[in-house]
Amino acid sequence: MTTGGWIFMVVSIGFVVSLISFCYFRVLRKPAAADHMHAPLDIDTHDLGT
Amino acid sequence: MSIKKEQWGTRLGLILAVAGSAVGLGNFLRFPGNAAANGGGGFMIPYFCALIFLGIPICWAEWTMGKYGGQFGFNSSPAIFGVVGRRSIWRYLGVLGLVIPVIVYMYYVLIESWCLGYAASFLFGWIDLGADKSQFTAKSVDYFNSFVGANQDGLMLEGSIHISVIVWLLVFAVNFVLIYRGLSKGIELFCRYAIPVMAICAFVVLIRVLTLGTPDPNQPELNVLNGLGFMWNPKGLQEGESWVSALANPKTWMTASGQVFFSLSVGFGVIINYASYLKRKDDVVLSGLTATSTNEFFEVCLGGLITIPAAFVFLGMAGASQSGTFDLGFKTLPVVFEYMPGGRFFGFLWFFMLFLAAITSSLSMLQPAIAFLEESLGIGRRASVAILGLITGLGSLFFIYFSNGLKALNYVDDTVGNILIVVLALVQTLLFAWVLGVKRGVQFAHEGAEMRLPFFFPFVIKYVTPSYLIIMLVMWVLQTLPEYAKKTLDDPVLKYSFGVVVVTTVFLLFLIRIGGRRWRAETVDKR
Numbered sequence: 001m002t003t004g005g006w007i008f009m010v011v012s013i014g015f016v017v018s019l020i021s022f023c024y025f026r027v028l029r030k031p032a033a034a035d036h037m038h039a040p041l042d043i044d045t046h047d048l049g050t
Numbered sequence: 051m052s053i054k055k056e057q058w059g060t061r062l063g064l065i066l067a068v069a070g071s072a073v074g075l076g077n078f079l080r081f082p083g084n085a086a087a088n089g090g091g092g093f094m095i096p097y098f099c100a101l102i103f104l105g106i107p108i109c110w111a112e113w114t115m116g117k118y119g120g121q122f123g124f125n126s127s128p129a130i131f132g133v134v135g136r137r138s139i140w141r142y143l144g145v146l147g148l149v150i151p152v153i154v155y156m157y158y159v160l161i162e163s164w165c166l167g168y169a170a171s172f173l174f175g176w177i178d179l180g181a182d183k184s185q186f187t188a189k190s191v192d193y194f195n196s197f198v199g200a201n202q203d204g205l206m207l208e209g210s211i212h213i214s215v216i217v218w219l220l221v222f223a224v225n226f227v228l229i230y231r232g233l234s235k236g237i238e239l240f241c242r243y244a245i246p247v248m249a250i251c252a253f254v255v256l257i258r259v260l261t262l263g264t265p266d267p268n269q270p271e272l273n274v275l276n277g278l279g280f281m282w283n284p285k286g287l288q289e290g291e292s293w294v295s296a297l298a299n300p301k302t303w304m305t306a307s308g309q310v311f312f313s314l315s316v317g318f319g320v321i322i323n324y325a326s327y328l329k330r331k332d333d334v335v336l337s338g339l340t341a342t343s344t345n346e347f348f349e350v351c352l353g354g355l356i357t358i359p360a361a362f363v364f365l366g367m368a369g370a371s372q373s374g375t376f377d378l379g380f381k382t383l384p385v386v387f388e389y390m391p392g393g394r395f396f397g398f399l400w401f402f403m404l405f406l407a408a409i410t411s412s413l414s415m416l417q418p419a420i421a422f423l424e425e426s427l428g429i430g431r432r433a434s435v436a437i438l439g440l441i442t443g444l445g446s447l448f449f450i451y452f453s454n455g456l457k458a459l460n461y462v463d464d465t466v467g468n469i470l471i472v473v474l475a476l477v478q479t480l481l482f483a484w485v486l487g488v489k490r491g492v493q494f495a496h497e498g499a500e501m502r503l504p505f506f507f508p509f510v511i512k513y514v515t516p517s518y519l520i521i522m523l524v525m526w527v528l529q530t531l532p533e534y535a536k537k538t539l540d541d542p543v544l545k546y547s548f549g550v551v552v553v554t555t556v557f558l559l560f561l562i563r564i565g566g567r568r569w570r571a572e573t574v575d576k577r
Contacts, residue, residue, distance in 0.1 A: 001279035004293070008091025009282040012354070015098070016346045023340035026500060027065065 056125075056233040058327050063238035065337050068324055069344035070241040070410030072315040073248070075161065077349040078404060079379040081309055082281060082357040086370065088305050089296035092284035094350075096297065096306035101346070104518055105310040107511045108475050109321060109342055110503060111482035113334035114495040116325025118486070122572070125326040126422035127319045128562045129569045131477075135485050141566055142559060146474040147319025148422055149555050151415035152438075153466055154318075156445030156550075157459045158415065159225060162408035163218040164198060164380065165401050170217070171197075172387065172397035179388045186385045187365075194380045199453035203543070206450050215450065222443065225409065229416045230435045233327060237413050244406045245344075251403035252352045258396050259360045265389065272366055277359030280370050300525065307522060312467055313349055314342060315414070317475030323418040331498035339501075348407075357383070364389040376456065379404070416442075422558075426565025441554070448550055458547045461538075465551060469526060476519040483512040 058064040085093040119130025127147025131140040171177040171193075179189045197214050199205035206212045228236040264273040284293035287302070296302050311317055325334060357378065362370035364386045387397035416438060423434035452458035482491050488508040495503060538544045 001275045002283045005091055005279050005283035008094055008284060009278065009354075012091070012094045012098075013351050016343065016350045019339075020343040020347045023336065023343045026336055027062065027340050 056327055058324075059234040059238055061333070061337065063234070063242055064324065064328075065340050065344070066241045066245045067237050067410075067414070068315075068321060068337075068341035070245055070407075071318075071320050071324070071414030072313060072341065072345035072411070073245070073348045074313075074407050074411040075165075075375060075379065075404055076309070076312050077345065077407065078252075078353040078357055079375045081313065081349045081353045083374065083378050084305050084309050085354065086281050086358050088287065088302045089293055090280075090285045091282040092293040092296050093302065093306060096303045097310065100303070100307040100310040100518075101314075101342075103510055103514050104307055105314045105316055106339065106342055107507060107515050108316040108479060109314060109338045110335060110495060110507065111478060111491065111511055112316060112321040113325040113338040114491055115478065115482055115486065116322040117328045117330070117332065117334050118494055119322070120326035120328055121330055124425065124569065125323055126418060126425050127322055128422065129425055129565065130322055130326060131481060132566070132569055134481055138566060140481060140485070141562055141569070143477050145555060145558050145562060146470060146477060147322060148419055148558050149551070150317070150466055150470050150474060151319050152419050152442060152558075153445070153462060153551055153554060155412055155415040155442050157449045157462060158408065158412050159222055159442070159446055160198075160218060160449055160459070162405060162412055163214065163221040165405035165408055166221055167197060167214050167217040168380065168384070169398050169401035169405055172394050172401060175394065177384060177397075179385065183389075186388055187381070190384045190388075191381050193384070194376070198456065199450070200456055201454065203452050203454040206453055207447075218446070218450065221409070222446065225412055225416065226435060226439050228413055229420060230431065232431070233417070237417065240413065241410050244410050248403050248406040248410075249348075249352075251399045251406070252348070252356070255396055255400050255403070256352060256356050258390070258392070259356050259363075262360070262363050262390070265363060265391075269366075272363055274359055274363055277362035277370070278355070280362045280367065281354060281358040304522060304525060307518065308468065311471055311475065314345055315411070317471035317473075317478065318415075319418045319474065320414045322478070323421055324414070326421075329498075333498050333500045334495055335499040335503055336501045360386050360390075422561070422565075425569070426561045428568065441557075445550060445554070448546070452543050452546065454543070457541070457543050461544045461547045462551065464534075465548070468530070469523075472519055472522050472526070476516060476523065479511060479515050479519060483516065488512050 058067075085091075085097070115130060115134055119125070119133050122129075122133050124130050124133055126144070128141045128144030131144035131147070132138065134140065135143075168177070177193055179186045179193075195201050199212065199214070206215050228240050230236065231239075260274060262274050264270055266272060285296070286292050287296045287299060315321060321338075328334065358370050361378065361382050365382065369382050369385070383400065384397065387393035387400070390396055419438050420431070420434050423429060423437055424431065427434075429437075449459050449462075482488075488511060491511075492503055492508060538548050
């Protein structure tokens with residue numbers, strides 16, 4: 001394993017691990033958002049007159 | 051029709067379902083082989099470029115158009131393309147979003163059944179490579195050829211029913227039972243359990259591989275570090291060449307783009323269908339990126355560390371250089387597990403994981419066609435499942451019958467994997483960027499989004515991605531089309547295989563024509 005190999009491996013895996021950590025952190029930090037597709041307020045009741 | 055019949059249960063479930071669709075055999079078998087053969091670590095430069103400028107932007111475009119079409123009550127590519135493009139030509143071009151998953155399912159379910167069959171073979175000790183190490187590889191090849199009937203056409207359907215046909219029937223039935231249960235209770239529920247189980251299996255095998263050390267003290271050069279080096283050391287395409295020269299070769303970039311495409315399931319017609327079950331205020335940007343990053347994790351972090359190092363440690367460069375999916379997965383790796391301490395258990399775990407990866411993908415290939423049949427013919431789920439079961443069952447039997455050298459399977463895989471998905475991706479990109487309009491598309495993607503699209507997205511999706519795709523297609527036409535046409539015309543099996551693709555396409559175009567009137571009528575009052 002050359003130094004170049006280590007660099008490519010660490011950077012590639014580091015990038016992917018950072019990306020997936022960022023994404024799941026954002027998705028899971030709001031448990032309600034992760035568990036439910038639609039918050040009650042999102043349901044269009046057609047009575048808001050917008 | 052405008053009342054949605056189905057919906058995802060949870061956001062996480064949707065993300066895992068999309069990730070499950072993307073994670074497949076390609077992550078563990080195709081990616082490592084491609085990387086090792088096309089520059090090693092250097093391959094990751096074109097790979098990540100293709101991911102950032104091609105894969106992720108098209109993903110976001112698909113998610114957005116899917117959500118857009120879903121607001122009109124549509125869930126299939128032809129109907130969604132029609133409502134986005136507002137011309138019937140787009141509706142007909144949407145046939146690609148059906149042909150691709152349906153055709154791929156026909157042979158993919160077969161490969162999926164091999165994975166389960168191999169898992170059972172390791173579990174019950176059916177695979178026996180003998181005691182003579184010099185014969186391991188030959189016996190492994192024999193086992194594979196006999197398991198899939200690769201020595202002769204029609205072998206699997208002659209006389210008594212072959213074990214692999216029984217496994218195929220079982221896997222086929224499981225797919226349709228799950229798809230019949232519906233989006234939330236079938237696909238989503240299954241993926242919520244399958245993806246974590248898959249990750250655990252992969253981690254166990256990864257730990258085993260990384261702790262192999264130097265299994266044969268007589269061959270100290272065959273160790274894990276050198277195995278990782280074989281995969282990750284930057285190198286040229288030819289011995290002695292610099293790794294930078296590999297980057298200068300267009301082939302490396304084409305291979306990297308093809309890998310990203312195949313891996314992310316973009317241009318498959320699946321994401322657009324899955325996203326169509328979302329509500330207007332549901333997030334697509336973060337969800338799309340999360341599903342993509344999950345796929346990348348399985349591909350780069352697990353696939354990149356397991357397959358090639360394991361093959362190298364026991365079989366050296368010759369074993370690790372096998373880049374074909376079937377060669378590496380079903381001929382070389384069984385030999386690796388035969389050498390490996392506890393190999394039977396790890397072999398079972400590995401092939402069971404591949405089976406889970408495959409079934410989460412094959413399920414996603416059925417859903418677009420189910421949605422389409424329901425929409426175009428106005429029929430219920432039971433009828434659409436029955437019709438699709440008949441079509442894909444017959445198609446699958448075609449590949450089971452024409453099993454000699456796996457010619458039919460490889461040919462159709464090449465046709466769909468190298469051409470049709472690129473064409474569909476181009477159609478989708480043009481539809482999103484030039485017909486729907488980038489500004490409108492971005493605005494719609496941002497409705498309910500939990501993160502904003504990057505500033506470069508509009509420019510990339512409008513100019514860079516289509517140019518990239520057009521270059522890919524032009525290169526294919528110039529380099530491969532003449533040979534492709536010649537071999538299709540010369541070989542009867544390939545001619546029949548091409549016929550399967552054409553007949554399926556024509557049949558689906560006919561159904562689009564039937565569905566077109568209903569869809570037009572439904573959208574008139576909604577615009």
